[in-house]
Amino acid sequence: MGRAVFIPRKELHGNLVKVLDASSFIHGYNPSLEKGEHYTTSGVVEEVKSKRDVIYLALEYGKLFIREPRRETVERVKKASLETGDNLSQCDMEILALAIDLGGILYTDDYGLQNVARKLSVPFRPVIARGIREEFTWRLVCRGCKRIYPIDYQEEVCEICGSPLERKRVKKRGN
Numbered sequence: 467m468g469r470a471v472f473i474p475r476k477e478l479h480g481n482l483v484k485v486l487d488a489s490s491f492i493h494g495y496n497p498s499l500e501k502g503e504h505y506t507t508s509g510v511v512e513e514v515k516s517k518r519d520v521i522y523l524a525l526e527y528g529k530l531f532i533r534e535p536r537r538e539t540v541e542r543v544k545k546a547s548l549e550t551g552d553n554l555s556q557c558d559m560e561i562l563a564l565a566i567d568l569g570g571i572l573y574t575d576d577y578g579l580q581n582v583a584r585k586l587s588v589p590f591r592p593v594i595a596r597g598i599r600e601e602f603t604w605r606l607v608c609r610g611c612k613r614i615y616p617i618d619y620q621e622e623v624c625e626i627c628g629s630p631l632e633r634k635r636v637k638k639r640g641n
């Protein structure tokens with residue numbers, strides 16, 4: 467007699483927590499169009515004046531939430547940034563601290579932030595190269611008949627026409 471057990475959706479699909487810094491908004495990240503729960507700080511919202519409409523819409527849709535980090539965590543980040551020698555703004559330190567507090571992935575294109583995140587073992591992702599990485603992939607393409615081979619194909623020439631294969635960036639299909 468199996469009893470139905472209610473599993474919350476979040477647990478089923480994994481709770482994807484994404485923490486967004488100023489650069490991710492500036493470089494075009496739109497939480498309303500992306501999967502997962504997004505968080506940012508009020509400091510970031512203050513900083514990103516050019517993307518206010520994107521931010522307010524996402525807040526309204528419940529795709530973005532504003533949270534502030536714990537003071538102790540900000541202190542931890544400050545210490546780590548002094549050790550790595552990265553000069554982080556208060557806003558930078560707060561957003562990294564929030565990623566730690568929430569156990570989320572930090573989205574940032576800021577090199578200094580990425581560096582301190584690495585030091586603190588906080589997972590991070592760049593935003594600016596995302597579109598390119600998702601839409602394109604590397605393949606081997608025959609110079610003669612244009613047949614496409616996987617990038618790890620062992621031969622140097624095409625099995626159909628014998629022409630050399632070259633590395634090319636091609637559009638991903640069905641994705």
Ligand SMILES: [Zn+2]
Nearest residue numbers: 608611624627
């Ligand atoms: Zn060929």
